[in-house]
Amino acid sequence: MTRLWDFASYNLWSLFSPPVGKEHWHCDMKRGFTKARKKEPQVKALLDRDNTWQRIGILAQQGVYEFHQRPQFLHRSDGVDRVADILQLSEEVEQVRERVTQTLHNYQSNPILADREIVELNRGDEGFPEPIVVCEGRYRFNLYAAIDCIFREPDGTLHILDLKTGKSDFDRRQAYVYLLACRYRYRGERAVASFYNLETQERSRPIPATGTQLKAIRMELARISKIHQDQLREYRWKQQSFERLYPANPGWNCQYCPFESICQFADREVSA
Numbered sequence: 172m173t174r175l176w177d178f179a180s181y182n183l184w185s186l187f188s189p190p191v192g193k194e195h196w197h198c199d200m201k202r203g204f205t206k207a208r209k210k211e212p213q214v215k216a217l218l219d220r221d222n223t224w225q226r227i228g229i230l231a232q233q234g235v236y237e238f239h240q241r242p243q244f245l246h247r248s249d250g251v252d253r254v255a256d257i258l259q260l261s262e263e264v265e266q267v268r269e270r271v272t273q274t275l276h277n278y279q280s281n282p283i284l285a286d287r288e289i290v291e292l293n294r295g296d297e298g299f300p301e302p303i304v305v306c307e308g309r310y311r312f313n314l315y316a317a318i319d320c321i322f323r324e325p326d327g328t329l330h331i332l333d334l335k336t337g338k339s340d341f342d343r344r345q346a347y348v349y350l351l352a353c354r355y356r357y358r359g360e361r362a363v364a365s366f367y368n369l370e371t372q373e374r375s376r377p378i379p380a381t382g383t384q385l386k387a388i389r390m391e392l393a394r395i396s397k398i399h400q401d402q403l404r405e406y407r408w409k410q411q412s413f414e415r416l417y418p419a420n421p422g423w424n425c426q427y428c429p430f431e432s433i434c435q436f437a438d439r440e441v442s443a
């Protein structure tokens with residue numbers, strides 16, 4: 172069965188269930204605001220609000236992209252300044268400017284993609300990636316996977332690299348989603364995935380996936396996609412069902428939640 176809007180992505184998966192060890196941070200109601208109520212003016216305003224950490228992530232990735240458009244900047248003493256000019260960092264707020272400039276210095280001193288056979292390198296601001304149509308039994312859904320970079324290892328293996336900033340965790344589920352996407356886009360090719368943090372310069376080990384693991388990931392994404400669409404439909408019919416469909420989990424996590432100001436369940440004693 173094909174339903175036009177059915178989709179899955181790592182982002183949707185992370186809104187459904189937290190990484191291991193982060194269960195106390197998880198709140199289904201955030202998914203409700205983000206997905207079911209995103210067009211409401213108040214919610215939209217909160218979602219659109221300039222998000223510093225997102226801005227740092229996008230600009231840091233753009234910096235890597237620009238270095239590889241002009242590889243001579245990797246070796247020039249003014250290379251960081253030149254890339255910073257291309258990114259117009261002087262127009263950013265101080266925190267963004269400083270942290271992105273540091274990622275540029277880090278990258279110039281340790282350009283992990285230099286001398287690699289780059290297959291894909293994205294700027295990070297391209298918007299939605301092309302969907303991949305995935306079939307699980309008779310159910311079809313669109314898989315979205317915004318892959319930052321793919322390079323080829325000397326032995327021919329495709330290596331998917333996800334670039335991070337800040338304190339973002341390395342979540343193996345994201346690697347598996349990207350490996351599944353890669354299997355559809357580069358049929359028959361061997362692939363691994365890894366993470367690299369442009370600020371801390373930490374990297375993960377390469378993560379491979381067996382056919383059985385990818386099948387399990389595909390089934391899980393299909394399950395999430397169906398539940399998500401069913402919940403959206405039910406919410407559209409019966410908006411009173413919001414709290415039941417997307418139960419709140421107030422607590423410590425509320426102080427970092429973008430919806431804290433409008434959520435009636437927010438734990439404001441903790442937030443205060």
Ligand code: SF4
Pocket residue numbers: 198199200201419420421422424425428429430431434435436437438
């Ligand atoms: S404020 Fe707290 S309870 Fe409300 S959506 Fe955010 S995390 Fe959940």
